[in-house]
Amino acid sequence: MNTEDMTRLKIPVAVVRRMPKYLTQAQYLRQEGVQWVSSLSLAEALGLTSSTVRQDLSHIDFQGVSKRGYSTVGLEAALARTLGVDHDITCILVGAGNLGRALALHEGFGRQGFKIVGVFDSSPAVVGKKVGHFIVRPMADLVAVVAQQKVEIGILSVPHEAAQAVADQLILSRVRGLLNLTTAHLRTPAAVPVVDTRVLSSLRELAYSVRSRQV
Amino acid sequence: MNTEDMTRLKIPVAVVRRMPKYLTQAQYLRQEGVQWVSSLSLAEALGLTSSTVRQDLSHIDFQGVSKRGYSTVGLEAALARTLGVDHDITCILVGAGNLGRALALHEGFGRQGFKIVGVFDSSPAVVGKKVGHFIVRPMADLVAVVAQQKVEIGILSVPHEAAQAVADQLILSRVRGLLNLTTAHLRTPAAVPVVDTRVLSSLRELAYSVRSRQV
């Protein structure tokens, strides 16, 4: 089958969710100077089966090599291309509380191409204050900044009561996707995807796992 | 079928992942004074089908009522019991960088029963400093604190190069589960579950969604 065709086909969500992990691993190996990686060693590193890895990687426009595996450099590039993170993506952050400030100060995302170009807050007490090298801006500036800087992603770290209203503002300002750090479930038009980070949910899931394994 | 039996059966992972969301929603409705909620309105609030909601809730030891739906109070209690968050769970946090400090300062987790009882860091420059009302402790204190305070969950917010080594120390100190905020994949014995929060992965997943929808 033509690989060009493959990549046009819709990639299953389960596969898309694993791709960032393959990308992280490929970057990591490449930085360590490893040139080739097999589906088996990727699987062992990520807690999967080699079969799953091969099946997953068949969805990207990139070929492994018999007897060697996958080139770490090629894999990294192909995954980045497939995910759309082979170029910078501009983001804004709304909500300059503890979590929001931590994310704004975290340099890791910027290194991975997610460039924060503005920090917003609705509280007059916070607007104008500095967060790292950002000056917190009022919500009224949202539309203009999104338009001028071609912002693609809005990151929400507001109290959950305010989440839906802020999400609506972000959508109106024509942001293309939302990263939701709140516990609220956001309702958005189909054209605006939302990914939840679920920190509290993860803790609760963990509580269940811890408990059900103690038996 | 006897519901007592049901709850002993293993709950599918997909269902466990949704339960925290149902719990959040039930709490929220109860706080607003809503007494009953139907599978359909839960579904609409969380972006699911009513069928999924009913199927999911059939796994907990709690019954809905014909023509009314589920009691928000009862639902909240049953979900909390099932997840094991009906009592406090002690946690420690390792890594007092930006993200770690933000989590330590965030009061929401404490209100939900996840009590942080210690903040640790390996850097002598950080040990001894204050983070909120915590004084950052050295890694050497880990074992003693976990034993004395019966710590169940370790939260990792260290640089990813250090993640596996710190995870190993936490496991040795007999923590029962790990919340992983790093991009590293952690390898643990089967008895020690790990839940990843995947903030960077979520951003990448979002980048893919945004891109594949622009067509």
Next chain:
DNA sequence: ACTTTAACGTTAAACATTTGACAGAGCTTG
């Protein structure tokens, strides 16, 4: 009391994901 109705709980079919199995490709070695 009886009918209507709005909900749940359960079944089974549809759909999605994961896994095992194996043919084929291309290094490597003698």
Next chain:
DNA sequence: CAAGCTCTGTCAAATGTTTAACGTTAAAGT
């Protein structure tokens, strides 16, 4: 230069998840 080996890519079976459909229950109205 052929044999052997190790790895990929793909197929199909097994497993897991979601959904629609429907029988059942209990409240509400007549």
